Amino acid sequence: MKANLLYEGKGKKVFMTENRRGTLVLSYKDEATAFNGKKKANFTGKGRLNNEISAHIFSRLQKQEIETHFIKKLNETEQLVHQTEIIPLEVVIRNMAAGSITKRLGMREQTVFQPPLVEFYYKNDQLGDPLINDDHARLLCHISDSEIAEIKEKALQINQQLIHIFAGIDVKLVDFKLEFGRLPDGSIILADEISPDTCRLWDRHTNKNLDKDVFRQGTGDLLEVYQEIYQRLEARS
Numbered sequence: 105m106k107a108n109l110l111y112e113g114k115g116k117k118v119f120m121t122e123n124r125r126g127t128l129v130l131s132y133k134d135e136a137t138a139f140n141g142k143k144k145a146n147f148t149g150k151g152r153l154n155n156e157i158s159a160h161i162f163s164r165l166q167k168q169e170i171e172t173h174f175i176k177k178l179n180e181t182e183q184l185v186h187q188t189e190i191i192p193l194e195v196v197i198r199n200m201a202a203g204s205i206t207k208r209l210g211m212r213e214q215t216v217f218q219p220p221l222v223e224f225y226y227k228n229d230q231l232g233d234p235l236i237n238d239d240h241a242r243l244l245c246h247i248s249d250s251e252i253a254e255i256k257e258k259a260l261q262i263n264q265q266l267i268h269i270f271a272g273i274d275v276k277l278v279d280f281k282l283e284f285g286r287l288p289d290g291s292i293i294l295a296d297e298i299s300p301d302t303c304r305l306w307d308r309h310t311n312k313n314l315d316k317d318v319f320r321q322g323t324g325d326l327l328e329v330y331q332e333i334y335q336r337l338e339a340r341s
């Protein structure tokens with residue numbers, strides 16, 4: 105089913121499919137990167153965990169009528185998705201202050217944002233994914249004002265679903281990153297992945313980090329915390 109490699113990113117490889125037009129195979133890698141690729145390490149089994157977690161979450165979002173690129177899981181590390189043209193925008197939603205916003209704006213960690221904050225970053229490794237405003241997004245990403253509004257609205261809807269999914273496994277959703285893609289008919293749907301690589305997930309009772317921060321900060325075992333998220337999700341479904 106898998107044909108040529110189309111693209112290799114930090115967390116995944118993207119392959120063309122042989123006989124299903126308009127679809128792609130996403131193959132999750134074991135490598136973890138942080139600080140724009142400056143810190144790197146291999147964790148055998150990470151690709152499987154992210155594939156399982158992301159497939160689980162995307163399936164649940166689809167049951168809630170949220171349109172996504174996800175079609176099905178193919179095997180332990182691969183999934184089939186609809187081909188989209190990825191909009192070069194990293195949409196970050198924050199329910200609580202952590203990470204870059206605490207440094208950039210001096211906010212105290214754990215400050216609650218109600219309503220949640222939506223931020224746009226320009227997806228460009230060479231520039232280090234800079235924070236941009238709506239006008240920049242319109243120019244750089246070739247999206248209209250109404251599409252910007254639509255992306256924000258979708259991101260906030262997805263946030264509500266994700267808060268619910270993670271609350272069900274005693275996890276607080278602090279912040280996360282989404283990417284959207286355009287289908288040939290012009291419509292915009294959720295793409296990429298949702299996993300502990302792209303979310304800040306804190307245990308409800310202990311605030312223990314159950315996400316990539318353990319690798320970024322060197323404070324824990326990445327595989328152990330990703331496994332914890334996977335097991336809790338599977339146990340509740």
Ligand code: UDP
Binds near residue numbers: 233303
């Ligand atoms: N994030 C991501 N990819 C990026 C940048 C951020 O998935 O290239 C996620 C990150 O895991 C966190 C959220 O987006 O859940 C907000 O990240 P932040 O801006 O605080 O940057 P960080 O401190 O993670 O560098």
